[in-house]
Amino acid sequence: xxxxxxxxSAAIASFRALHASxxxxxxxxxxxGTSIYLQHLGFQALATTSAGMAFSRGLPDSVAxxxxxxxxxxxxxxxxxxxxxxxxxxxxxxxxxxxxxxxNVARCVATGVAGLSIExxxxxxxxxxxxxxxxxERVKAARAAIDASGIPIVLTARCEACLIxxxxxxxxxxxxxxxxxxxxxxxxxxxGVREPKQIADLVKAVAPKPVNVLMSAxxxxxxLAKLTDLGVRRVSVGSALAxxxxxxxxxxxxxxxxxxFDGLEGAAPxxxxxxxxxxxx
Numbered sequence: 001x002x003x004x005x006x007x008x009s010a011a012i013a014s015f016r017a018l019h020a021s022x023x024x025x026x027x028x029x030x031x032x033g034t035s036i037y038l039q040h041l042g043f044q045a046l047a048t049t050s051a052g053m054a055f056s057r058g059l060p061d062s063v064a065x066x067x068x069x070x071x072x073x074x075x076x077x078x079x080x081x082x083x084x085x086x087x088x089x090x091x092x093x094x095x096x097x098x099x100x101x102x103x104n105v106a107r108c109v110a111t112g113v114a115g116l117s118i119e120x121x122x123x124x125x126x127x128x129x130x131x132x133x134x135x136x137e138r139v140k141a142a143r144a145a146i147d148a149s150g151i152p153i154v155l156t157a158r159c160e161a162c163l164i165x166x167x168x169x170x171x172x173x174x175x176x177x178x179x180x181x182x183x184x185x186x187x188x189x190x191x192g193v194r195e196p197k198q199i200a201d202l203v204k205a206v207a208p209k210p211v212n213v214l215m216s217a218x219x220x221x222x223x224l225a226k227l228t229d230l231g232v233r234r235v236s237v238g239s240a241l242a243x244x245x246x247x248x249x250x251x252x253x254x255x256x257x258x259x260x261f262d263g264l265e266g267a268a269p270x271x272x273x274x275x276x277x278x279x280x281x
Contacts, residue, residue, distance in 0.1 A: 007083065008113075008151065009151075014044070015045055015085035015115055019186070022228065023224065023234065024233070024235070025043060025224065026045055026234050026236040027043055029048075029049075029052070030049055030241070031056060032078070035078050035082050036277065036280070040276050045086070045114070046084050047088075049089055049242060055243075064123065068094035068104060075108065086114055086115075087236075090117055096122075096130070096134075099141065101118065101141045103145070105146060106145045109146060110149075114154060115155070118138060118155070118156070119157075120135040120159055120161075128160075129160065135159075139155075155187070156185060156189050157181075157183070160191065161173040161176070162191065163191045173202075177190055177202060181206045181209050187234065189214075194219065194222065196221065196230060200230045203231035203232060211233060212232075212234040212236055213227055214238050215235055215237055248266070
C-alpha cells in the first residue's frame with residue numbers, strides 16, 4: 001500500500017465514523033489557506049465548495065464555467081492541504097449520462113477524497129432537474145464506479161429541488177432522496193430544506209442512512225443542537241464562508257473607494273496568520 005493510499009484509507013475510515021452517530025460540522029474552505037485554518041480550529045473534516053472555488057477565479061458557479069479538470073485539480077489541492085477527510089462538491093459529475101458520471105467519479109476518487117456528492121440539477125432553465133429515472137441511474141453509476149475502484153469513499157446524493165424552487169419541491173426532494181438511498185447513496189442531502197418538521201421527515205424517510213443539512217445563513221431556530229435532536233448527522237455551509245469573506249472584502253473595498261479605511265478594522269492579525277502558516281514554508 002502506497003503512502004497516498006494509506007492516507008486516503010485512514011481519511012475514509014475517519015469520515016465514515018463521523019457519519020455513524022451524532023452530528024458533525026463539515027465546513028467548506030475554498031483554498032489551501034482556508035483549509036489549513038479550519039484544521040487549526042479543530043474541525044474533523046472538510047468539504048469543497050464549487051461556488052467558493054469559482055468565485056475565487058472570477059467565474060460563476062457553473063459546470064460550464066469551471067472545467068472538470070480544473071475542478072479535479074482544485075479538489076486534489078484541498079485534499080493535499082491537510083490530513084483531514086475531504087468531501088468533494090462534484091456538482092453534476094461533469095456529465096449528463098450515467099456512463100460519463102461513472103468515468104468522472106472514478107477520476108474524483110483518484111484525487112484522494114474521502115467522499116463526494118452528485119446532484120440532480122442540470123443547470124438549465126427549461127429543465128432544471130434531471131428526469132427522475134435518469135437521476136437515479138446517475139447515482140447508481142456513481143455507486144458502481146466507487147465499488148469498482150475498491151476505495152469505499154462516502155457517496156452523497158443531492159436533490160436540488162428545494163434550492164432552486166422547483167414545483168412541489170419538498171415532495172420531489174423526499175421521493176428522490178429515498179430513491180437515491182435505494183440506489184446506493186451513503187448520505188442524502190436536500191439543500192434548501194430549512195423547516196424542522198421537514199428535516200425530521202427526511203431523516204426518518206431515509207433512515208438509517210445519514211442526512212446532510214445546509215446552513216448557509218443565520219437561523220435562530222436551527223442550532224447545531226437542534227439539528228442533532230432532529231437526527232441530522234452532518235451540517236455543511238456550502239459557499240457561506242467564502243461569501244462571508246467576500247462580504248468583508250467588498251465592504252472594505254467600497255470604503256477605500258470612498259476614502260475611508262474603516263473597513264479594515266477587524267482584519268485578521270498578520271502575526272497570527274503568519275504563525276499558523278509558517279510551518280509550511
